[in-house]
Amino acid sequence: MAPCSLLFKAKLSRPRRYLSTLIYSLGCLLLVACGNGENNVTTGLQSQTLHWGNGAEPQELDPHIVTGIPEHHIIVGLLEGLVLKDPATLEPTPGMAESWEISDDGKTYTFHIRDDARWSNGDPVTSEDFVWSWWRALQPALGNLYAYMYYPIKNAEAYATGKLDDFSQVGVKALDALTLEVTLANPTPYFLQLLDHYSMFPVHRATIEKFGEPAERGTRWTRAGNFVGNGPFILTQWDLNRLVMIEKSPTYYDADKVRLNAIRFYPTENTSTEERMFRAGQLHVTGSLPADKIAVYKETNPQALRISPYLGTYFYRVNTTVEHLADKRIRRALAMAVNRQQIIDTVTKGGQTPAFTFTPPNTLGYTAEAGFVEDIAAAKALLAEAGYPEGEGFPPTEILYNTSEGHRKLAVAIQQMWKKNLNVDISLNNQDWKVYLDSEASGNFQISRGGWIGDYVDPNTFLDMWLTDGGNNRTGWHNPEYDQLISEAAPAASEREQRYAHFRRAEALLMDAMPVIPIYTYNTIHLVHKHIKGMPSNILDYALYKQIYLSED
């Protein structure tokens, strides 16, 4: 190193002061680094600060604009809806509403808002806050992709799509300052579940109006220092692509029970780096884990690995408007000739569950009957029946997937299984995410990878996407009986069992026609530090921060 500093002296006399400052600071950095013995996990334990691997930079923190999971994790700390969920059972528990009544016909909900509910600036939370917030959420100019969460409410859909101009006809009414009455179009058994989704959270009117129009996208009201919320934490820092920090709110009604003092969310897009951060004690929780690391953790650190069922399905869409794929025998043959367990064991490696229905099993007590079995002989027979004995003359067919190593491996496995079992030639086509979305939406595909995570715990979130005009259907498949069961029979059913019977019947129709080939039910895979207490697993991957704390025992 010595000749080097001399080098600068000899050659660059004028800027040498700057250079020597730089060299000095570099040296200091090195020294400081070497003396650093503490990490986030040890300091977090003392200060009750949770370090959370959040997967990505939040797009926004406005609950009526965002759609993602990283945003969810932050917003549920800042805002609270009418109800919460018990993280162990997912049953609704009191949130902003301390109690509620449901009318006998299941269509009218009366919520009693707790009188000690406060916004973080000290304002009381009132029923008017909800009416105004829900009005805002339905403004098309806001570009709210989750407006459909409101559609069970009477006239909400008509209002959001511009068919109705008068908001007073939408079924939301403030009876008095603390009583909110919600009228539904149909009895909707999962309505309470929806209320805990951020798209139905209230927002602080005065704050939003201070920074712009109510339905204006992207004003500065969500910035740290501006954000006024009603949740257990307040936003204290938001550095782009670096960190979001929330700290305990003193005005929260349940502040006595909140044990964490702060949560720091890191935008950990790179899952390999995230895993190394966890190992180095920089994170308490990771958002995911690379598939090839799962086996390593099972062996070396199984107590940190948390794998649990998730309310989501990995599947292939089949475009039923493509000539040879219009024949359901072919679609069924393809579905039957995939060895799902083998894919799970060798490709995804996360202990996922093979899927034979579209709705994940045990979705709030609903389990559909398997729509098919893996049976190569039967698959061959179906294919022969459809005119392609031993796969002869089977038209060239392509699997489309968005560019990702995981999707590629899975597609290769399926390609080989179909070749080996049915002797059909399948080619693979990967496209960049946005191109893939475009191809799929415009029907420019034959078979395409898909994934669907339930918005709420009810079979409806999986089954209503296959309606004839469903924006997420994209397969060209339609069946009037199916539509009738989902949009009319099930909503009108008075008993859960009767409703589920309609769903089962509908799902049987869907699986018989097989416009969608289920592959597996997702698992969530996290690394969770042993200090974390009060965070049980559940199928929504839902964490209730006010129950979480850090402790060594």
Added chain:
Amino acid sequence: MARFILMRLLQAIPVLLVVITVTFFLVRLAPGGPFSAEKAVPAEVLKALEARYHLDQPVINQYFSYLGDLAHGDFGPSFKYPGRSVNEMIAAGLPATAELGLYAMCFALLIGASAGIIAALKPNTAQDYIPMSTAMLGICLPSFLLGPLLMLVFGVWLEWVPVSGWGDIPGDKILPALTLASGYTAYIARLSRGGMLEVMSQDYIRTARAKGLPEWKVVLKHGLRGGMIPVIAFIGPAFAGLLSGSFVVETIFQIPGLGRFYVQAAFNRDYTMIMGTTVLFATLIILFNLLADIVAVWLNPRLRDLYRSGGA
């Protein structure tokens, strides 16, 4: 000299205009729009979004209004992050990228030049081969391999420095700077070895030795002056490369820099963000190349005289 600089700056304007125009139309030609999402986007929402960002107007109108905004230094709102303007995102990302680039440059100069000089002193011996083959390894080892390797050794096993972050924990800037520096270190080592070898065989070095000067004085006082010219000429383009090429390192170490935004913007079809970062990087590259040329002229007496007489 002033005329030379002025000419170069004027030449930069049409270059930038071409960059802006080509990028503007290319991003709009790319399949997949900024608002396509996995969940179906209802028609009324899409319409509202396109109106909000003026995408419902003819492309040519969009182009001219973009140029107009740009003339006022306004890059527009980001499509992907509704609450952020591109100006704000650049202001947030550029300092981290520049700081990372600066540290990397310091490491590269310190380590690279020392290695090159040491190697040049005894050419074709172990003292030459060892630093130079290490340098070769530095060129060959891509940062997406070196970065995780450094993280594992110094972050996870030795626990000397954090594995990622930027300004959160002391020492978190060292590994990314080293990783980004590696390729440049190697290149600088080779440049300085070459430069020194050439200079050390010159007559005036022999004269200096004949005067009885100690060898270290010969090397540091007389050798370096000429031997470092290629290295100094390389600093300009290298810095442009460090700024625009840091996205891999930024992604690996989760640094909130501009490179990461750039790549994400392309994937997200965030038109304004792609435009903003492209224009910025194009400007920086033009400026640093100009700077490199100025330094080259300044270092070379013959060129300097040429410009002086031309400018007078």
